[in-house]
Amino acid sequence: MQRHPSTLEPTRPRRRNRWVLVGGLLGGIALLTMLLAFGLSRDPTVIKSPLLGKPAPEFSLRTLDGSRTVQLSQFRGQVVVINFWASWCIDCRVEHPALTAAWDRYRDQGVVLLGIPFGDRAADSRTYLAELGGAWPQLVDPGERTAIAYGVYGVPETFVIGPDGLVAYKRVGGVVYGDLIDQIERLLPGQQA
Amino acid sequence: MRSGRRLPWSAAALAGVLLVAAGALAMVALRGPSTPGTMNDRVRAVASTLRCPVCQNLSVADSPSRLAQQMRTTIAEELRAGRTPEQIRSGFSASYGEWILLAPPKRGLDLIAWLAPLFLVAGALGAGIAAVRRWTAGHTVGPHRDTVDVASASSLTTADRRLLERALRAAAEESE
Numbered sequence: 001m002q003r004h005p006s007t008l009e010p011t012r013p014r015r016r017n018r019w020v021l022v023g024g025l026l027g028g029i030a031l032l033t034m035l036l037a038f039g040l041s042r043d044p045t046v047i048k049s050p051l052l053g054k055p056a057p058e059f060s061l062r063t064l065d066g067s068r069t070v071q072l073s074q075f076r077g078q079v080v081v082i083n084f085w086a087s088w089c090i091d092c093r094v095e096h097p098a099l100t101a102a103w104d105r106y107r108d109q110g111v112v113l114l115g116i117p118f119g120d121r122a123a124d125s126r127t128y129l130a131e132l133g134g135a136w137p138q139l140v141d142p143g144e145r146t147a148i149a150y151g152v153y154g155v156p157e158t159f160v161i162g163p164d165g166l167v168a169y170k171r172v173g174g175v176v177y178g179d180l181i182d183q184i185e186r187l188l189p190g191q192q193a
Numbered sequence: 194m195r196s197g198r199r200l201p202w203s204a205a206a207l208a209g210v211l212l213v214a215a216g217a218l219a220m221v222a223l224r225g226p227s228t229p230g231t232m233n234d235r236v237r238a239v240a241s242t243l244r245c246p247v248c249q250n251l252s253v254a255d256s257p258s259r260l261a262q263q264m265r266t267t268i269a270e271e272l273r274a275g276r277t278p279e280q281i282r283s284g285f286s287a288s289y290g291e292w293i294l295l296a297p298p299k300r301g302l303d304l305i306a307w308l309a310p311l312f313l314v315a316g317a318l319g320a321g322i323a324a325v326r327r328w329t330a331g332h333t334v335g336p337h338r339d340t341v342d343v344a345s346a347s348s349l350t351t352a353d354r355r356l357l358e359r360a361l362r363a364a365a366e367e368s369e
Contacts, residue, residue: 148285
């Protein structure tokens with residue numbers, strides 16, 4: 001700022017104030033930049049489910065074939081795998097063999113696998129299952145209430161619930177066989193004891 | 194304000210207008226939108242504070258997606274069951290995490306998001322006042338001055354002042 005020479009003298013203390021101001025501003029900008037850099041370096045699509053370690057939301061749903069009602073609490077003491085899927089979802093088709101393999105491997109060890117179609121027409125779900133197979137129970141979720149309670153964003157999403165009824169694992173996107181097996185094995189020994 | 198320093202009328206008027214505008218804005222901000230009447234309005238009020246899970250940049254109220262539609266149905270059911278908007282919101286954030294809330298909660302680290310604007314406004318006001326003071330300081334009586342504010346030289350008699358004015362006018366004409 002241009003100043004008249006005559007006003008220079010009484011502004012000495014103001015000079016120091018100005019440096020304090022400039023320093024404060026620069027510090028603030030540096031802080032905000034660091035915050036922005038931190039924010040940008042994180043993947044915003046990775047959101048940890050708040051359900052991990054919490055009791056799995058209870059549900060009571062009809063099976064797709066209408067033969068019976070399945071309640072989550074009836075499986076207390078068992079490892080339960082809940083898979084949200086849809087017939088229109090490509091990743092669901094990709095992960096289907098992994099689910100089938102896990103089901104074949106653990107169905108006799110008391111591990112429960114439940115499928116819940118999400119945003120799907122019942123007829124389309126049935127066609128999909130007829131095509132790809134899968135004998136585990138499929139549950140109809142009216143109004144996507146259960147999916148919302150589980151905080152489902154899209155399909156596929158898979159939850160593994162321990163014998164204690166707590167959510168132990170959540171997978172967003174297609175399951176990987178080895179990964180799913182590890183999660184189930186981790187929870188199984190306590191059940192056998 | 195120190196005596197001898199006079200705020201120009203225009204500055205006072207501007208300050209007044211700004212104060213009234215700020216007051217009006219603050220009132221609107223504090224009162225928030227009017228309390229919704231119909232069930233649709235009440236659902237909308239809750240849904241507009243929730244982020245749509247599948248189309249992350251829209252609220253549940255604005256999203257046309259099927260899941261958002263289901264969430265609106267859920268909200269309506271819960272409102273009918275007598276749950277408060279706050280309870281419904283915390284239900285959704287128990288499933289989806291605080292991510293689902295469009296406005297961060299007013300506690301913990303999230304409080305920064307609420308307080309930072311207040312500090313910024315206060316800082317800007319302070320800087321504005323300091324700047325105005327500095328600018329107006331140029332018009333007050335100082336030890337080394339080459340201009341004299343005749344009106345504020347109150348210790349002069351009327352005769353002195355007239356003499357001084359005439360002298361100044363003459364000097365101004367001479368320099369032209």
